[in-house]
Amino acid sequence: MAKVELKQPVVAEISEKIDGAQAVVLVDHRGLTVAQDTELRKALRAEGVTYKVYKNTMMNFAFAGTDFEQMKDLLNGPSAMAVSKDDPAAPARVLYKFAKTADKLEIKGGVVEGKFYDAKGLSEIAEIPSREVLLSRLLGSMQSPIANFARVINQIAEKNADGAPVEEAPAETAEAPVAEAAETTAE
DSSP states (O other), rough: OOOHHHHHHHHHHHHHHTTTTTTEEEETTTTTTHHHHHHHHHHHHHHHHEEOOOOOOHHHHHHHHSSSGGGGGOOOOSSSEEEEEOOOOOHHHHHHHHHHHHHTEEEEEEEEETTTHHHHHHHHHHSSSSHHHHHHHHHHHHHHHHHHHHHHHHHHHHTTOOOOOOOOOOOOSSSHHHHHHHHHHOO
């Protein structure tokens, strides 16, 4: 079998993984222990991110003609690819969190929603909370005013529970000022 025939399935596999991907991040994984690598893969899987080591030439062929071609300058030295089709911030978030404990993991850069980011740019994306966290914060902020209103109404009801009528402020009639104005204009 010729070398080209052996490489075509690998390029096709990479192309399939990046097709429709929200984010692709490249890392240099040299120096990670087997235990660290296993822990990293587990954390990435938990967030729905696929992670695999490929040869740079294979990734270069697969990236050609796509948004991910912007990463061709990063394809030097050992490279592993983290791909997310659902959450654009997930690969950066997991990799940066893991890099805090494993100093050997070097994040090269990546493409998030069609835009290239270097390692520094990805660190800012890594700070974006997950979709679930953002939704829970939104729900909490929507629920807070309703809960506060209910608490105030409940306190008013408890205060007036003794049966005493609630005193209302006397309503001013709007007719008196109008009648006075009509008298002054008639003179």
